[in-house]
Amino acid sequence: MALARFTKPVDGTIPVPALLYDDEDLVTSQDGVGIYDGSAKSPRHQIGILALTSLRLFFISVPAPADSFYLDLSHVVRTDYYAGLLRSSAKITLHLESSSEGGKDTGSGDLIDELDWSTWECEVCGNRNGPGWSPAKAAVCSLCGVPRSVSSAAATPSKPSPRLAPTQGRTTLNSASLPLLSEGASQVPVSDPESVGQVIACPACTYHNPPSLRTCEICGTSLPVAPSLKQVTRSLTASPAPSSAVGSEGASFIKLSFRKGGDKPFYTALKRTLQGKAWQTTRSIARVAVGTTSPAATGASGINQILNTFQNNAEQRSTSLSSALSDLEALASQAKQMVTLASELTEQIRLAEARSKAEGRASLSAGSEEAEAANFIQTSLAQLGLTMANAPVTQDMVKDERKWMEELARELGGLLQQGQEQNTEHWEDATSMASSPGKDNTKATGIMRGRGIVGLDEVWGGWNRARGVALIPPSTFLQVLPHLPSYTSPPLLTRTFTSGLSVLHTPRYTHVAFTSRLSSMITLSGPSTTLEVARDENVTVSLAGEMIAEVEKDGEICRDEVQVDGPFGGGRDIRWWINIFEDYVWDGQQDT
Amino acid sequence: MALSTHTTRSGFLLPSIHSAPPFFTQQPNPNTQKIVTETWSRLILSYARHRNLFFIRVEDAETQGSEWDEILRNDRIKRRLLPSHLSYILSEMVAKNQAVYEPPKQTRSVLLYWRLPEEWAEVLHQWVTSTGQLTTILTFYEITDPPVPSPLTGIPVVLLRKAIAVLAKTGRAQIIAVADGEGARFFAGTGR
Structure with a gap:
């Protein structure tokens, strides 16, 4: 039963390559094959040639070419292979199912079916599309690629003919060829070449046109409707099909029995072809093409089509771009939230601190633990530079330029000396304690972190990290610096070394203070290297080097430079001395 | 650090500054270096007078064993005058007419004018x-x-x-x- 449902008859006398669509390829063929319809042998299809193409499976019956048929590979859902045993020959089972394509969009399927085997003229380029293409391809003009529009199909004079022709052909030919059929199957192929040979003479120019054409190939005059070869074969097999429809109704598979071997290569070829799904690609192309035309059935073709495509692309691009930008905005707003969250957190910590202070030292053990945790949070926030109590000052908050600078200076000052406020009263003592720098500020968490001197780059980076949003450009940063001393306690001053390095520093690190401290240090502990000075001053070596260089420029100190020979080329070792030359009086040999 | 004068084997009384290491270093500070150069010039001239020496060459600072070793080196503090520094001092002395390049048109050797x-x-x-x-x-x-x-x-x-x-x-x-x-x-x- 599957045989009748899924296969379509073909004229077996025509060689297989001639039966193919233009976009169809012959994959392989095998002779000596019998067909099982379901599990039973199909008596009329026992000796034949099986030809596999990229789209279809042909069976050409050898004794009775009229019983030949083809099967669309799109119906095949599953294949089984049976290797054969003793006298039982190898078999391939094809499980069939009417293609889901047809069920889903019957419209396009119908259209394709209707389009089958009829010529049509493309309304854009005027190309006459022949019937040689597969159903999928036939829906698209082979020259310009514009899909065949339904309206144009309806408008063409060729359209009504396929509708009318089958009925006409069937009625006329059934009566004529049925007797032939009854006479014998061998007679049928004879009748077919005759019908193939039927040409249609143009009523205007008398040119003998092939039967498949609807209009004259030379002068374009519409040809009188004549029964074509296709209609003949269709009508011929229309009658034997019902007769074979006696088989099991439910069986939806057929078996291919390879009597003369060749089963294995054929099966692999079949598998590959099924996986390739050539029918699907061509059909989907056709469907897409048909689908795009539907919104603008009349205008969407040719240049219009191309323009439409460009427009669609541009729209898509702009949508993706805008969505990406909205992502960025979301990110920015989240950064703001982050800062807000951080400030809230600090606020809570402060409250907790205040509470614990209010509770006094009574619950010292529990309180200290809490304070420790709070301290940890605070320090980790400080590491991130997020310990700001308020949201950062931005220019739109403050209108006046000078006010803006002052606000920025206040913010920066707070940031630099965070956690240092409580120590300000000890500051004066600290400055006098020359040998213990930074000791008093161990609790400080600001950018200064208890140091007396810090590079401008670090300050700028830390500040902007703390702000998070509305970052400060270096130019503004430099403008803020002169305002800084009035908002900091102790005042933070700016100093630029000869090398170009700029730093912020406390009064402790002014030139004068450092010079006197360095002099006394050398006097007390003898000549020192830069490294020793850096360690003593609690600053980096390079910073110490810069400061010492300034002192040397004043002539307060002098250097003792020694070439040190080391294993790796050595280097120069510089020790700093008090300027011993300054007021040196000759005490050597007196000239006589 | 207390610096003291020292009498060499040839009976020359070295100034106390000769035992200060920075004395052997060319100072980047021009004012400091001026004092250093002056002191060195005086030391060289008085030593030349003491030893009746008339020539001093840059090579004398490069190699050990010259008649100038007693002042160009101080082994007690492990310091020596670098040739570049000596060359600078000599050029300053020539500029102040305390010496003259001899032979002329070179800068490696000078005739000392401890007497003009x-x-x-x-x-x-x-x-x-x-x-x-x-x-x-x-x-x-x-x-x-x-x-x-x-x-x-x-x-x-x-x-x-x-x-x-x-x-x-x-x-x-x-x-x-x-x-x-x-x-x-x-x-x-x-x-x-």
């Missing part, structure tokens, strides 16, 4: 007068290497010629070509 040519002229004239050799023709060899050691013993011919030239200007000397080289005849201070 004018001073040498006076010393020479005094010696000639005191030894009663006025109006006598003396060869240069007789002056630089007299049988009885004099202040002029070992004086380089270049410097001697300059001193005689100074005397000749004031008419107290006259250079005369003699059989075995050059000679000079000295007169009493008539020119004055």
Whole structure:
């Protein structure tokens, strides 16, 4: 039963390559094959040639070419292979199912079916599309690629003919060829070449046109409707099909029995072809093409089509771009939230601190633990530079330029000396304690972190990290610096070394203070290297080097430079001395 | 650190600053370096006078074993004067007319003027007068290497010629070509 449902008859006398669509390829063929319809042998299809193409499976019956048929590979859902045993020959089972394509969009399927085997003229380029293409391809003009529009199909004079022709052909030919059929199957192929040979003479120019054409190939005059070869074969097999429809109704598979071997290569070829799904690609192309035309059935073709495509692309691009930008905005707003969250957190910590202070030292053990945790949070926030109590000052908050600078200076000052406020009263003592720098500020968490001197780059980076949003450009940063001393306690001053390095520093690190401290240090502990000075001053070596260089420029100190020979080329070792030359009086040999 | 003077083996009294390590380093500070250069110049000149040395070369700072070792090196503090530093000091001395490049047109060797040519002229004239050799023709060899050691013993011919030239200007000397080289005849201070 599957045989009748899924296969379509073909004229077996025509060689297989001639039966193919233009976009169809012959994959392989095998002779000596019998067909099982379901599990039973199909008596009329026992000796034949099986030809596999990229789209279809042909069976050409050898004794009775009229019983030949083809099967669309799109119906095949599953294949089984049976290797054969003793006298039982190898078999391939094809499980069939009417293609889901047809069920889903019957419209396009119908259209394709209707389009089958009829010529049509493309309304854009005027190309006459022949019937040689597969159903999928036939829906698209082979020259310009514009899909065949339904309206144009309806408008063409060729359209009504396929509708009318089958009925006409069937009625006329059934009566004529049925007797032939009854006479014998061998007679049928004879009748077919005759019908193939039927040409249609143009009523205007008398040119003998092939039967498949609807209009004259030379002068374009519409040809009188004549029964074509296709209609003949269709009508011929229309009658034997019902007769074979006696088989099991439910069986939806057929078996291919390879009597003369060749089963294995054929099966692999079949598998590959099924996986390739050539029918699907061509059909989907056709469907897409048909689908795009539907919104603008009349205008969407040719240049219009191309323009439409460009427009669609541009729209898509702009949508993706805008969505990406909205992502960025979301990110920015989240950064703001982050800062807000951080400030809230600090606020809570402060409250907790205040509470614990209010509770006094009574619950010292529990309180200290809490304070420790709070301290940890605070320090980790400080590491991130997020310990700001308020949201950062931005220019739109403050209108006046000078006010803006002052606000920025206040913010920066707070940031630099965070956690240092409580120590300000000890500051004066600290400055006098020359040998213990930074000791008093161990609790400080600001950018200064208890140091007396810090590079401008670090300050700028830390500040902007703390702000998070509305970052400060270096130019503004430099403008803020002169305002800084009035908002900091102790005042933070700016100093630029000869090398170009700029730093912020406390009064402790002014030139004068450092010079006197360095002099006394050398006097007390003898000549020192830069490294020793850096360690003593609690600053980096390079910073110490810069400061010492300034002192040397004043002539307060002098250097003792020694070439040190080391294993790796050595280097120069510089020790700093008090300027011993300054007021040196000759005490050597007196000239006589 | 207490710095003290030191007397070398040749009996020269080194200044206390010679035992200060920074003294051997060329100071980047121009003011400091000026003092260093002045002190070095004085040290070199007085040592030259002490040892009756007339030439100092940059090589003397490069290699050990020269007659200048006692001042160019201080092994007690493991310091030595670097050739570049010495070269700088010498150029400063030439600029201040405390020395002159000899031979000219190079900067590696100088003739030291611990006495200026004018001073040498006076010393020479005094010696000639005191030894009663006025109006006598003396060869240069007789002056630089007299049988009885004099202040002029070992004086380089270049410097001697300059001193005689100074005397000749004031008419107290006259250079005369003699059989075995050059000679000079000295007169009493008539020119004055």
